[in-house]
């Protein structure tokens with residue numbers, strides 16, 4: 305079998321078009337321009353790339369982008385003061401503090417200082433609680449993008465066996481909540497899981513979110529299963545020349561794509577969906593703020 309490719313890049317483009325239409329109507333009918341503030345502390349190269357991309361796409365859909373780049377040794381008090389200012393700024397409807405933060409800053413404290421109504425990442429403890437109890441909340445962008453692709457591909461997910469590999473607060477745990485909300489039978493597998501291959505082999509849906517390059521081989525996959533690869537890992541690629549690198553997922557694409565029924569590629573799968581969902585969450589936050 306050769307898996308069908310789930311084209312996240314194309315799907316994300318359709319979401320961005322819808323967001324742009326919504327933004328245009330908010331401007332024309334209500335004189336409101338949604339605004340997204342992104343805060344980056346330090347100079348982590350991967351984070352810089354993400355933040356630049358978020359800012360560019362925010363402007364492309366007609367929203368206002370506010371970028372705050374802070375020095376790597378910014379104090380916690382200064383960062384909290386900035387978040388407080390953004391909480392009170394009526395032009396800012398969404399706030400995202402790029403993670404990871406430098407070690408001297410308390411991530412939980414900073415995330416929980418964001419107004420939950422502006423928490424477009426869905427990381428604030430109130431949003432986590434609302435999601436876990438099935439109430440209206442801000443939903444973390446990466447798992448939301450994965451869910452949208454799964455719903456688009458399958459229609460109903462009800463009754464399917466889903467295995468999420470990875471238990472992070474950013475992806476694994478909210479992904480499991482969302483799949484449960486769609487009536488999947490959900491297992492979270494992680495580094496201490498016994499017989500992980502057997503666990504994954506039971507799944508109709510596999511979401512790999514561990515951050516380890518190509519760790520899921522084809523013989524872990526049930527024939528015909530749908531595989532969502534959240535990993536974005538840069539590895540050496542000597543075959544491309546000295547010092548060259550390439551992006552790979554958490555899934556070994558060559559072997560898994562021979563067994564799975566459908567698979568998201570890396571790049572061009574989950575990555576573009578994450579930013580598209582961030583833009584959609586910002587419009588949602590703007591609409592809720594303006595009744």
Ligand code: GUN
Pocket residue numbers: 400401402403404425445446474
């Ligand atoms: N770092 C990696 N992924 C994310 C994300 O979705 N949001 C934020 N704020 N930081 C991240």
